[in-house]
Amino acid sequence: EEIEKGGYDHFMLKEIYEQPRAIKDTYRGRLLADQGIIRMAGIDQNLEKFMNANRIIIVACGTSWHAGLVAEYIFEDLARIPVEVEYASEFRYRNPVITEKDVLIAISQSGETADTLAAIKLAKEKGAFVFGVCNVVGSSIARESDAGAYTHAGPEIGVASTKAFTTQITVLTLLALKLAKEKGTFSETEFHEFLTELETIPSKVERALEANPLIEIISDVYKDSTNCLYLGRGYNFPVALEGALKLKEISYIHAEGYPAAEMKHGPIALIDEHMPVFVIATKKGHYEKVVSNIQEIKSRKGKIIAIVTEGDEQVKELADHVIEVPETLESLSPLLTTIPLQLLSYHIAVMRGCNVDQPRNLAKSVTVE
Numbered sequence: 001e002e003i004e005k006g007g008y009d010h011f012m013l014k015e016i017y018e019q020p021r022a023i024k025d026t027y028r029g030r031l032l033a034d035q036g037i038i039r040m041a042g043i044d045q046n047l048e049k050f051m052n053a054n055r056i057i058i059v060a061c062g063t064s065w066h067a068g069l070v071a072e073y074i075f076e077d078l079a080r081i082p083v084e085v086e087y088a089s090e091f092r093y094r095n096p097v098i099t100e101k102d103v104l105i106a107i108s109q110s111g112e113t114a115d116t117l118a119a120i121k122l123a124k125e126k127g128a129f130v131f132g133v134c135n136v137v138g139s140s141i142a143r144e145s146d147a148g149a150y151t152h153a154g155p156e157i158g159v160a161s162t163k164a165f166t167t168q169i170t171v172l173t174l175l176a177l178k179l180a181k182e183k184g185t186f187s188e189t190e191f192h193e194f195l196t197e198l199e200t201i202p203s204k205v206e207r208a209l210e211a212n213p214l215i216e217i218i219s220d221v222y223k224d225s226t227n228c229l230y231l232g233r234g235y236n237f238p239v240a241l242e243g244a245l246k247l248k249e250i251s252y253i254h255a256e257g258y259p260a261a262e263m264k265h266g267p268i269a270l271i272d273e274h275m276p277v278f279v280i281a282t283k284k285g286h287y288e289k290v291v292s293n294i295q296e297i298k299s300r301k302g303k304i305i306a307i308v309t310e311g312d313e314q315v316k317e318l319a320d321h322v323i324e325v326p327e328t329l330e331s332l333s334p335l336l337t338t339i340p341l342q343l344l345s346y347h348i349a350v351m352r353g354c355n356v357d358q359p360r361n362l363a364k365s366v367t368v369e
């Protein structure tokens with residue numbers, strides 16, 4: 001096992017550090033930026049299904065559901081296709097309206113999650129086209145789907161999902177971009193710029209990982225917290241949910257993710273000098289609005305840990321700590337803003353003496369209801 005960990009103390013840390021390579025492996029051979037082409041067999045052979053779809057329904061559980069939420073922003077924003085994101089466990093039992101004009105995308109790292117598998121079977125019975133996004137090759141969901149795309153993240157051993165999440169987002173981004181191009185919602189120039197930027201993401205993830213020593217110091221300050229709040233807007237709202245999930249899964253600290261603007265409808269009542277608030281406040285996408293949310297937290301004496309764009313000055317003035325990530329397009333920012341939140345949960349869990357790779361009561365894959 002020590003050999004498999006490749007010199008890292010835990011699988012989770014190894015998998016966090018594998019992300020630059022995993023993301024590259026996900027788009028390798030699919031993204032031909034110089035030719036302005038995205039090639040994905042599962043889509044190329046079924047393009048009509050996507051082009052004629054009335055809507056896309058995404059079903060998933062846990063971290064994969066968060067990747068689905070990010071995908072909702074990407075699909076609607078870039079390809080202008082209506083998207084609904086559902087917990088597979090709710091979808092399968094609520095007599096959903098599904099037609100032959102729907103495309104269902106099932107996202108699952110393991111490809112074995114019972115609820116997601118059941119949701120696929122239901123959608124197929126109703127005649128929808130099912131596209132699987134799985135990591136494990138040959139898994140049940142991959143086999144049950146009409147077509148699909150693998151994430152190629154490599155084996156993920158840590159129960160708390162890390163590289164599966166960022167590679168799922170990468171695959172779904174490729175899919176959205178391809179559809180945007182086909183539908184003409186994106187100009188050639190925009191398309192080209194996007195592809196070129198996507199290719200810089202692995203090296204930008206490397207840069208985000210360089211904040212690790214600082215993140216360890218910040219983790220030490222907040223390791224004894226009993227509650228934490230995570231806030232983000234737009235593309236980074238699902239990242240806030242995922243940040244909170246990571247913390248509760250492995251450190252057993254209660255954490256909630258919220259859309260930053262929704263804070264005033266509840267969580268703001270919880271804020272006092274004992275409440276750490278992790279805020280994603282990158283430059284693009286509602287930056288000024290998030291800054292005013294940060295001011296609201298500050299005036300209630302909450303502790304602010306902000307994820308900001310490199311070189312940010314405004315948030316630095318307000319926050320107790322800032323962690324920088326490189327600048328990128330707003331729609332690609334979740335691939336970067338997720339990284340410090342993964343590292344924070346990891347260090348806090350280690351400092352609390354928790355079993356990081358196998359947290360209590362959790363399973364890597366939930367194959368029963």
Ligand code: G6P
Nearest residue numbers: 062063064108109110113161363
């Ligand atoms: C379990 C795991 C999570 C995972 C979820 C969905 O709860 O602990 O890390 O996100 O299942 O799993 P899947 O394999 O379908 O992505």
